[in-house]
Amino acid sequence: MDVTFSVNGERVRVDVEPRHTLADVLREQCGLTGTHLGCEHGVCGACTVLVDGQPARACLMFGVQADGSSVVTVEGLAGDDELHPLQEAFVVHHGLQCGFCTPGMLISAMHLLDTDPEPTREKIREQMSGNICRCTGYIGIVDAIAAAADVMRSGDTGVSDRVSARAQETPSHIEEPKRSPPPGG
Amino acid sequence: MTATATDTAAAPHAEPIQATPSGSLGRSVRRKEDQRLVTGHGRYVSDFQLPRMQHVAFLRSPYGHARITSVNTSRAEQSGRRVFTGADFMHVVLRARSSLPSYVETDQPVLAHEKVRYQGEPVAAVVASDRYLAEDGLELVEVNYEPLPATVCAWVSPREPVHPEAADNVLLERVFETGSVDAAFGDAAVVVERDLVTNRHAGNPMECRAGVALWDPSDRKLTFWSGTQVPYIVRNMIAELLDLPEGNVRVVAPDVGGGFGVKSVLYPEDVALCLMARAMPNVPLKWVEDRAEHLAAATHARDHRYLIKAGFASDGTLLAVQADVTVNVGAYSVYPWTAGIEPLMAGGLLSGPYRLDNYRCAVRGVATNTAPAGPYRGVARPASVFAMETVLDAAARELGMTGVDVRRKNLILPEDIPYKMPSGLVDDSGHYVECLTKALDALGYDDFLAEQERRRGTDEPPIGIGFACYNELTGLGRAASAGPRMPFRTGHDACTVRVNPDGKVTVFSGVTSQGQGLETTMAQIVADGIGVDYDDVEVRIGDTDESLWGFGAFSSRQAVIGGGAAHRAAAAVKEKVLALAAGLLEVDAAALHIENGQIGVVGVPDPALSIAEVARVAYLESHRLPKGIEPGLEATKFYDPIRGVFAAGAQVAAIEVDRTTGEVRILKYVCVEDAGRAMHPQIVDGQIVGAIAQGIGGAMYEHLIYDDAGNLSTGTLLDYLMPTSAEIPEMTIEHVSHPAANPLGVRGVGEGGTLGPNAVLAGAVSDALGIQIDTLPITPSTIWKELQ
Ligand code: FES
Ligand code: FES
Numbered sequence: 001m002d003v004t005f006s007v008n009g010e011r012v013r014v015d016v017e018p019r020h021t022l023a024d025v026l027r028e029q030c031g032l033t034g035t036h037l038g039c040e041h042g043v044c045g046a047c048t049v050l051v052d053g054q055p056a057r058a059c060l061m062f063g064v065q066a067d068g069s070s071v072v073t074v075e076g077l078a079g080d081d082e083l084h085p086l087q088e089a090f091v092v093h094h095g096l097q098c099g100f101c102t103p104g105m106l107i108s109a110m111h112l113l114d115t116d117p118e119p120t121r122e123k124i125r126e127q128m129s130g131n132i133c134r135c136t137g138y139i140g141i142v143d144a145i146a147a148a149a150d151v152m153r154s155g156d157t158g159v160s161d162r163v164s165a166r167a168q169e170t171p172s173h174i175e176e177p178k179r180s181p182p183p184g185g
Numbered sequence: 186m187t188a189t190a191t192d193t194a195a196a197p198h199a200e201p202i203q204a205t206p207s208g209s210l211g212r213s214v215r216r217k218e219d220q221r222l223v224t225g226h227g228r229y230v231s232d233f234q235l236p237r238m239q240h241v242a243f244l245r246s247p248y249g250h251a252r253i254t255s256v257n258t259s260r261a262e263q264s265g266r267r268v269f270t271g272a273d274f275m276h277v278v279l280r281a282r283s284s285l286p287s288y289v290e291t292d293q294p295v296l297a298h299e300k301v302r303y304q305g306e307p308v309a310a311v312v313a314s315d316r317y318l319a320e321d322g323l324e325l326v327e328v329n330y331e332p333l334p335a336t337v338c339a340w341v342s343p344r345e346p347v348h349p350e351a352a353d354n355v356l357l358e359r360v361f362e363t364g365s366v367d368a369a370f371g372d373a374a375v376v377v378e379r380d381l382v383t384n385r386h387a388g389n390p391m392e393c394r395a396g397v398a399l400w401d402p403s404d405r406k407l408t409f410w411s412g413t414q415v416p417y418i419v420r421n422m423i424a425e426l427l428d429l430p431e432g433n434v435r436v437v438a439p440d441v442g443g444g445f446g447v448k449s450v451l452y453p454e455d456v457a458l459c460l461m462a463r464a465m466p467n468v469p470l471k472w473v474e475d476r477a478e479h480l481a482a483a484t485h486a487r488d489h490r491y492l493i494k495a496g497f498a499s500d501g502t503l504l505a506v507q508a509d510v511t512v513n514v515g516a517y518s519v520y521p522w523t524a525g526i527e528p529l530m531a532g533g534l535l536s537g538p539y540r541l542d543n544y545r546c547a548v549r550g551v552a553t554n555t556a557p558a559g560p561y562r563g564v565a566r567p568a569s570v571f572a573m574e575t576v577l578d579a580a581a582r583e584l585g586m587t588g589v590d591v592r593r594k595n596l597i598l599p600e601d602i603p604y605k606m607p608s609g610l611v612d613d614s615g616h617y618v619e620c621l622t623k624a625l626d627a628l629g630y631d632d633f634l635a636e637q638e639r640r641r642g643t644d645e646p647p648i649g650i651g652f653a654c655y656n657e658l659t660g661l662g663r664a665a666s667a668g669p670r671m672p673f674r675t676g677h678d679a680c681t682v683r684v685n686p687d688g689k690v691t692v693f694s695g696v697t698s699q700g701q702g703l704e705t706t707m708a709q710i711v712a713d714g715i716g717v718d719y720d721d722v723e724v725r726i727g728d729t730d731e732s733l734w735g736f737g738a739f740s741s742r743q744a745v746i747g748g749g750a751a752h753r754a755a756a757a758v759k760e761k762v763l764a765l766a767a768g769l770l771e772v773d774a775a776a777l778h779i780e781n782g783q784i785g786v787v788g789v790p791d792p793a794l795s796i797a798e799v800a801r802v803a804y805l806e807s808h809r810l811p812k813g814i815e816p817g818l819e820a821t822k823f824y825d826p827i828r829g830v831f832a833a834g835a836q837v838a839a840i841e842v843d844r845t846t847g848e849v850r851i852l853k854y855v856c857v858e859d860a861g862r863a864m865h866p867q868i869v870d871g872q873i874v875g876a877i878a879q880g881i882g883g884a885m886y887e888h889l890i891y892d893d894a895g896n897l898s899t900g901t902l903l904d905y906l907m908p909t910s911a912e913i914p915e916m917t918i919e920h921v922s923h924p925a926a927n928p929l930g931v932r933g934v935g936e937g938g939t940l941g942p943n944a945v946l947a948g949a950v951s952d953a954l955g956i957q958i959d960t961l962p963i964t965p966s967t968i969w970k971e972l973q
Contacts, residue, residue: 019317028315033232034225036442038391039476043902046391074225087223091215094867097875098700099222100391100442106223121915129911132902134391134443135700137878138910140871 003067007032008076016063022056023047025063026073034074034103038132045131048104049073055111074103077110086110086148095144097135105131109145117153121146209709209719210929213867217704217724218440227440230395230412231473238397239267241461241472242319243454244309244326245482246301249335249554249895250345253300253328256309261325267312267465268326271298274460277426279453281523284670287358288525291348291552293517295456300333302347302516303556304895305481310457312470335895339513339551340490347516347552356514356524357550361532363607364543369505373496377579383568383943384961385488385513386887388561388879389907390699392442393474394483396455398462407434409459412441414449414697415737418521420729422451423459438727444699445879446560447483449739451520454482480900484559485889486527488513491572497580501594505543506607508535508572512565514550515557522560524550525669530565533608537573538617538656538833539595544607554895560739563657563939567880570655571961574944578652578951588652588948589625593618596654610658610665612831614932616859617654619921620835624857627917633839633853637953646841648852649953653944657832659933660745660925665829677825678743679733680750682711682758684818686804688782688797690715690722692754695735696747697727701935702868703743707751709864710929714755715762716779717796733821741832741933744864745925749824752928757820765799765818768811830925832932833859836877836941840949847969849885849950851914856941858918861925861932869934870918876938877916882908884942885962 003016007030014029021040026032026049038046040059047058050072077084086109089095096102105128112119112127119127124145125138133141221227258268271294278292297308311322334344336354343354370376397410407429413419416436424431441448454472462470474483492509510531518524528548535546581591597604599615606612630650637648658665663676681693692711696703708722725731735747759779766784767774776787783792784799802809803818810816838854856873863869886906890898899905924930947958956971 017317027232028234031234032225033229034227036229036392037231037473037475038393038442039902041476041901041903044391044476044907074223078224083223090223091219094213094216094871096219096222096700097702097871098390098392098441098443099218099227100229100700102222103225125910129909132391132907132909134389134445134879134907135875136871137874137876137916138913139874139916142910 001064003064005066005068006070008072018062018064020063021059022061022063022066023058026058032073032075036100036103038100045108046101046104048107048131050107050111055108072107074106077106085151086145089144089148089151093144093147094140095136101131101133105133105141109148112145113149113152118149208713210713210864213865214705214709214719216702217708218702222440229392229440229442230397230410231392233397233410233471235397235399235469237467238469238471239312239314240316240319241458241470242311242316242323243307243478244311244323244328245478246297246304246306246308248301248330248332249304249337249891250333251301251330252333253298253308254331255329257327258309261311261322264322264325266322268309268322269296269457269461270309271296274457277456277460279451279456279520281518281520282672283523283525285357285359285525288523289351289356291350291356291518293453293520295453295460301330303554304897305478305556306516307454307457307482310461312461312465316473335554335893337553337555337891337893337895339488339553340511347554351552354552355549356518356552357528359529359532359548361544361546361608366505366507366543366545369543370496373504374499375497375580375583376494377576377583378494379575379579380959381491381493381572381575382960383487383489383571384883385485385889386883387483387485387889388445388447389479390443390445390447393476393479394448394452394454395473396458397469397471398458399469400462400466402466405429405433407459407462408437409434410437410439411455412448413438414444414699414739416697416727416729417695417735418737419451419455422520423456426456427459427463435730438697441699444738445562446564446739448699449737450484450522450559476902477900480889480905481897482556484519484561485515485556486558486561487568487883488558489527489531489565489568491568493572493576495576495580497584499584501580501584501586501591503539503541503595506536506541508546510546510548512548512550513553513555513558515553515555517557519557519559521671523669523671524552526560527558527565529669531569533610534566534658535569535573536607537570538597538612538654539573540597540601541607555891562876562879563936566655566940567883567943570653570940571943571947574653574948578948589621592621592652592654596621611828612656613926614656614831614833614859616833616921616923617835620833620857620859621654623919623921624835624837624855627855627857627919628837628839628853646843647953648839648841649949649951650837650839651945651947651949651952652835652837653941654835655937655940657741657834657933657937657940658829659741659832660826660927661740661742661829662826664827675736676746676827677823678735678747678750679821679823680747680754681733681819681821682751682754684758684762684796684800686800688795688800690717692722692724692751693732694724694726694747694751695732696743697735697737699738701738701872702865703747706744706748706864706868710748710751711755714752715759717782721782741935744931745826745830745927745933746824748931749826749928750822753822753824754820757822758818761818761820762796762799765803765811765814766794768814769799769802769809770794826927830927830932832861832934832937834937834940836945838945838949840946840953842950842953842968844972847965847972849946849963849968853917854914855917856938857921858934858937859921859923859932860934862922862930863920864929864931872934873918873938874916876936877942878908878913880939880942881913881946883962884946885964886912888962
């Protein structure tokens with residue numbers, strides 16, 4: 001099936017088999033291997049992407065369901081030569097070890113800070129509990145998100161504004177998104 | 186490299202070097218790996234796409250134990266898919282060897298034929314152009330089974346042996362004995378006895394196993410990209426099994442999404458993938474395991490039972506320990522670690538950091554119809570520490586002492602060092618009391634005691650405090666790694682340091698990284714070892730074609746051993762840089778020093794020469810080479826610490842328990858370790874926190890459960906509960922940093938954190954409720970049942 005959607009602000013048109021998951025379409029057909037698969041059954045959160053600004057588990061969504069939507073993956077976070085404040089904070093606060101959970105963590109954290117720019121540590125822990133990390137013991141991740149929230153509130157939001165804008169935009173030829181809400185978010 | 190390869194002598198135990206103020210060691214520099222990992226540009230095996238690539242799916246046994254009566258692949262083959270079965274690879278087996286007298290060697294087939302021994306065992310493999318089609322093909326392969334009685338518990342007698350070589354399923358048995366145990370029990374004022382069972386769980390890295398194998402027939406070369414912790418061990422055995430010269434096999438471990446021991450095993454799927462690639466020349470074959478496969482077929486661990494008895498004098502002195510330890514090793518003895526990996530570790534380290542003269546411990550590894558057990562971070566010690574700490578707490582209660590006092594009474598002290606443990610291992614640490622005391626201070630022990638007292642008799646949730654002290658044997662040299670009597674000794678690693686013609690440095694290290702940041706650590710060591718900027722050092726790891734040798738990531742060895750090799754190689758290169766510079770400057774090399782890539786003469790403020798200028802001469806201007814100096818700026822060195830180095834640790838926590846729900850809330854968790862010198866404090870703490878989180882998962886949530894027929898009933902992450910940020914508490918990590926006697930002064934830090942949580946949390950819950958925790962995990966329902 002012919003599917004058109006935007007990924008990280010770029011319009012893509014792919015021929016997608018109906019049973020292929022969005023994660024596989026992104027990874028295999030769009031070459032965006034930053035979206036990882038840790039369980040393929042909707043528990044670990046490694047595959048989290050934004051679909052029309054909402055977090056979705058790309059392993060639980062079919063590629064065809066993304067038709068007409070705009071998707072943001074981890075590859076869309078950084079600017080040309082600067083990291084997103086969350087990425088920078090993950091580096092500085094050792095919020096990653098093997099990095100396998102990191103793309104999903106970053107996307108979930110993005111959404112968290114979008115909805116609550118000033119979360120407490122408890123709120124971060126609760127909201128991020130849909131993403132499993134086996135390496136870090138989470139402390140570095142919580143530190144990083146709290147630190148990024150500070151940075152983003154203090155005004156240095158160039159990159160995150162751009163990302164939010166991408167998350168909202170819809171390919172121009174499509175008027176109304178025609179999917180039902182993404183599952184598993 | 187032959188000349189350097191013979192240079193395996195252990196480095197002299199030099200005084201630990203001190204970081205120069207400009208150096209990178211001791212500072213939490215930006216990790217080299219992070220830029221690509223946070224931007225989604227990591228290079229994991231699962232990301233590989235190669236031209237003509239085909240995808241593999243494995244058909245796995247639905248039975249725990251069954252005879253295979255027939256395999257029919259014709260429908261799958263008629264559909265155009267390539268199919269491999271056990272019959273194709275009957276001539277190849279994995280055989281983990283050990284010369285321990287009681288060890289029963291058994292074979293692990295590449296794909297099962299005759300019979301299947303655990304649910305999830307690979308039986309056939311289907312190749313197709315994508316993973317979806319490969320999985321469809323599995324349904325076209327018909328396998329008929331005749332079910333056999335399964336044995337899933339290691340302490341009931343088997344109804345049908347797993348392997349014909351071991352009728353009682355016992356693959357290994359050993360008794361550790363020292364002193365006069367019976368007499369010591371006769372003298373004991375208090376004898377405590379417990380029957381303790383720990384829960385089977387697993388490392389479960391977020392990236393499952395993955396491999397891509399490619400056979401190039403014109404070069405007769407096999408390349409295997411594998412998410413392994415041990416590429417050189419894999420190369421060695423793959424070459425042997427495929428009857429190829431080792432130089433014709435290249436194993437590459439690129440970015441790996443966590444390992445924790447699970448990926449230090451050579452699996453039948455790995456061998457199958459290489460054999461299939463050999464049969465399909467020029468076609469890259471890719472297999473990416475899914476989580477259900479991983480839970481069923483990657484190694485499990487920690488399924489143990491301890492019948493333990495300990496005798497104490499009236500002042501709390503530990504007089505004797507007698508234990509009978511049974512370890513469920515699963516269906517196969519994993520390559521290369523053998524079925525001895527957990528039982529031998531349990532017997533060797535059960536007494537932990539406590540002085541003990543009289544010890545008798547029988548350990549056995551028993552095969553069952555469950556997934557093979559293998560190394561998982563902390564190997565056996567999370568269970569053995571739980572056993573030891575449980576009897577200490579029990580004795581304290583009977584003697585009317587505190588848990589703290591009974592530990593202080595028995596911990597090995599600095600003046601006891603070197604302390605020969607009853608198993609013969611030599612403890613070189615002795616800083617346990619210091620760790621415990623510091624941990625209690627950080628916890629606010631007295632305040633929690635007061636609060637515990639205040640809550641007694643109120644409706645408020647009772648508070649409990651738990652403790653664990655442990656000695657973690659790390660960085661095992663050739664003498665210390667002799668225990669399992671495998672046909673090799675894992676004491677050494679190599680490192681090549683090359684200064685390029687532009688003066689920048691490339692390091693080819695034999696270490697591997699699954700998140701521990703080894704690129705960073707090796708760069709720090711070499712940068713400081715030569716005197717160049719951290720940013721000017723690039724590190725290559727994980728590729729057997731690039732670096733000379735390394736055993737890989739296990740037993741918390743790489744900072745000590747791989748780091749030692751990097752340090753030695755850097756020192757050798759520095760020596761050559763200085764000799765060359767001395768010749769060019771016509772001064773004595775002893776009068777030169779290097780800092781930030783600049784070579785200076787002692788007492789002269791301005792640098793005389795840069796490393797870049799020296800490197801240029803070394804490679805491009807041979808006419809300027811001083812007499813007797815060869816072109817090039819490179820050195821390869823090995824390091825072997827010969828013995829191991831112990832890392833001391835203490836963990837304490839305060840918890841509260843909801844009496845109505847049985848829920849446990851961790852109020853404060855503290856760990857104090859002696860990691861020696863912390864080369865990158867953030868990475869060191871990250872290792873400790875991550876290890877404790879896994880330990881908490883094992884203590885409270887994670888449990889792989891089989892039914893009596895050998896069906897795994899926790900086969901997804903919905904049933905197998907991994908802790909999230911909502912369960913893992915904040916932690917306080919502190920250090921007592923006593924440099925170890927090795928070139929960098931470091932102690933291994935990867936595993937120690939996993940050792941405490943079982944004991945700490947079980948002890949704390951017992952303390953809060955006055956109940957006995959004999960079986961793990963500690964779940965609300967087990968607590969609730971105990972309370973009724
Ligand atoms: S891969 Fe685990 S939730 Fe999608
Ligand atoms: S960093 Fe490895 S799983 Fe999170």
